[in-house]
Amino acid sequence: MANLGSDTKKKRTKTTKTPERMDIRTIARLAKVSIATVSRTINRVPTVNPKIAKRVWEVIEELDYFPNSQARALVSGRSWILGLIVSEITNPFFPELIQGFEDIAVEHGYEILVSSTNHDPKRMSHCIRRMLERKVDGVAVMTFGIEAPLLDQLAQRKVPLVFVDVGPDGPGINVLKVDYHHGIRQGVQHLAALGHRKIAFIRGPEGLHSAQSRLDAFIESLRECGIAPNPAWILPGDHTLEGGMAAMRQLLTAKDMPTAVMCSNDMTAIGVLHTMYRAGLRVPDDLSVIGFDNIHIAEVTIPPLTTVQMSRFDLAKAAVTALRACAEGTEKSEQKHEYNIQTDLVVRESTGFPRGTMKDLPKKIRAKK
Amino acid sequence: MANLGSDTKKKRTKTTKTPERMDIRTIARLAKVSIATVSRTINRVPTVNPKIAKRVWEVIEELDYFPNSQARALVSGRSWILGLIVSEITNPFFPELIQGFEDIAVEHGYEILVSSTNHDPKRMSHCIRRMLERKVDGVAVMTFGIEAPLLDQLAQRKVPLVFVDVGPDGPGINVLKVDYHHGIRQGVQHLAALGHRKIAFIRGPEGLHSAQSRLDAFIESLRECGIAPNPAWILPGDHTLEGGMAAMRQLLTAKDMPTAVMCSNDMTAIGVLHTMYRAGLRVPDDLSVIGFDNIHIAEVTIPPLTTVQMSRFDLAKAAVTALRACAEGTEKSEQKHEYNIQTDLVVRESTGFPRGTMKDLPKKIRAKK
DNA sequence: GGATTAACGGCAAACGTTTCCGATCCATAT
């Protein structure tokens, strides 16, 4: 017994001799309480005597102590870290989303781990693994589409998940539904109202669910307006500037040119704008262009881009909310919330009457504009 | 004593009865070795028998086990997390930087914690605190300028740091030096060679060190070309689109208009382009514009932007390298590396001859006017 | 063939918290 005592004391002394070590024990010693009380004070457990709590807080303030979150997470089982996986951080849509996600997460005491997969399943897999190792409390997969095997890797472990558009059903899994149809229909109707009948679409990456949804919404909206979709005017793209430029170049060689083009995202639309500029053609005079996302720079493109707005903030907020509900979940009443994200058309200056329409119109209508 | 013994046994049994618990102990049991050996196997300690290692690995693979990094960090003292603080993630320059930083960090086994401060000292302070709580192995402060008090908060704790441009001297602190002068001089000389003598500058945020450096480099480069700087042509800005637009609007009201304008960053330049467009003026015919950063979309602005390239990749690589050197540091030979980042002009189409030079070539006509 | 040694595996302490459980104390009811 005496041996044991002296032994532990010796070791403790040895490590304590460095004065800058600062842990909960130091605080306990200086405040003359036990470490349990310090812990309770920090976590604001109501049963601690206010008098003592004050003393403890004073010591904490003076030493500028803060708890080690590793140790905290180890024992409590909660890391207070949320994972966020995006497909490409260099697409301006995502930084705006990340910003919102971080703001809301931090507000609720969470840290975030962001990873950009660049559509590479290999990277995706690796980054899921890394997040699981860090014992994240939840993951928001905002890649707008995910491969099934990777998804299983995540779903196996019982970590709360949030997907966009599509995802498996299961406990702790939420799917944010984006109403692409609403905004895209507005866009098509806007074009149709201007007199467009020949409308092309530059789609997103093959296999990306949100890209398919946008295309589907486009085709259906076309039909609603009584316009038959022309397969030759549905062009491949990849949601990048370069993809937009390439698709537009291809379109320019077509024998029958459309008078308007909708793009699966704003980056594509900006690429289209640039190819038009290179070709010496004018937007919207020679071609009307509509984007999707309403990223910040869409306001200052030349001309400013008409586009469909999808709120990054709503998306981020819904994601964090869903994750929190699962992680901190009382598990009872709050089951399976439906999270819906709205989309809306923002009309700027990249859309106008189709070429030739103006001069053929009766003068009164022309004057109206 | 007997009480204590049976008590612990009971608890152990209780927690172990859940079959899905998976830790190093489970692996040890199934591989019929001690947990120490499992740990050594995972960490590739060379003294473990290859035969045994193979057996351990097989069990690990089969159960798809991975170690808990919290526990790992707790005992080893290393979190393998690097912090990255940027000023505004919505400025496209930073996502490109973050991408590079993440790539290189992950490559070396690190995770990254990104925070965007939006130039708010309050946020900055909060995010430094959060990073310290998470026990990051190092922090890269890529805000291109930092307030002194916040800096102390970081420097007090002995966490390796990397700054850009300016930072305190001390052990474990590295400063990445960006050679703004080189690229900016190229820009000024480019304009001077085209015949410009009246060159304005839209600066970055007041108090941001890199913004001041860019302005200084501009003024000095002007002098080198024998041009006297005109204070009226040095306009305030804030590195945003809106700032660029506002500055340009102000410039348009000047009685004596410059023929060219250099901007402290590309976002500002894009704002300038847009204001010119709104005013019905043409770039580069009516005004030459040069940006700084060479963000990706600078390629597709209308017209494509002449700008000064600063490599995000070099910056990210230097930051991670410096941080790793400090964190894993053998502390001996590799002291105080100098990290220099080069800048270079990229000529595109937003720069041209000053107005009047070309078409009014006969000088007498111009003089008559 | 016995001793020296190198290789290797296991025991247990340590990392810094949280939290269960028991102990103490004072006030109140009996």
Added chain:
DNA sequence: ATATGGATCGGAAACGTTTGCCGTTAATCC
């Protein structure tokens, strides 16, 4: 005066690893 009980606080186990130290084994040398 004693039993009851709530309010507080302290002791100590537990979280899942790493790692120093020691014991065992087998190989090598004289």
